[in-house]
Amino acid sequence: EVQLVETGGGLVQPGNSLKLSCATSGFTFSTAWMNWIRQTPGKRLEWLAQIEDKSNNYFISYLESVKGRFTISRDDSKSSVYLQMNNLKEEDTAIYYCTYVITTEDWFAYWGQGTLVTVSS
């Protein structure tokens, strides 16, 4: 059974940092391209970042608006992916999900339950 469990969310003040983690099981993590997506309070889904697998040199892509503030990383030995978020803004308030792509037939087929990040003073 595929499982993705996001942790690390919480209430944080603007300008502060937070690191999200996503622990996974039930699929071949080492070959998966891992992604972070968020859902705003208005229910809009926004893709944030992707890290490819070792065979693609762990190539990373970001949404322009988070580039330089957010950093995606992975640890294949722990089947986990991370999102370091710095200089957080109120508009970063959202539920953050991790998901993955292994083939184009199962693109984002499995999601975690999400972790809520609230940025407020």
Added chain:
Amino acid sequence: DVVMTQTPVSLSVSLGGQTSISCRSSQSLVHSDGNTYLYWYLQKPGQSPQLLIYKVSNRFSGVPDRFSGSGSGTDFTLKISRVEPEDLGVYYCYQGTHYPYTFGTGTKLELK
């Protein structure tokens, strides 16, 4: 960025009825490899999104044949026939052809 415009914003349908959702992209979703990376997801209340349709018209594993996808280029449609209670929620289209990947604004399916 590719803008994905879904219509309508909300739909009211009777159980057993049929309905469709439109998704239009601001540029062609045909990739240089010849594939069209257009997907449909359903987010049921209180749950994470789930994959329904991949690459325009292919049902993901376990998705009933009441769901069908069609379209090409910039215009795509999701059709739902014989609507059942478990079909209610918000439907999103998504494109994986161009960076950054983008989602549609969502269509809420409710019972009449």
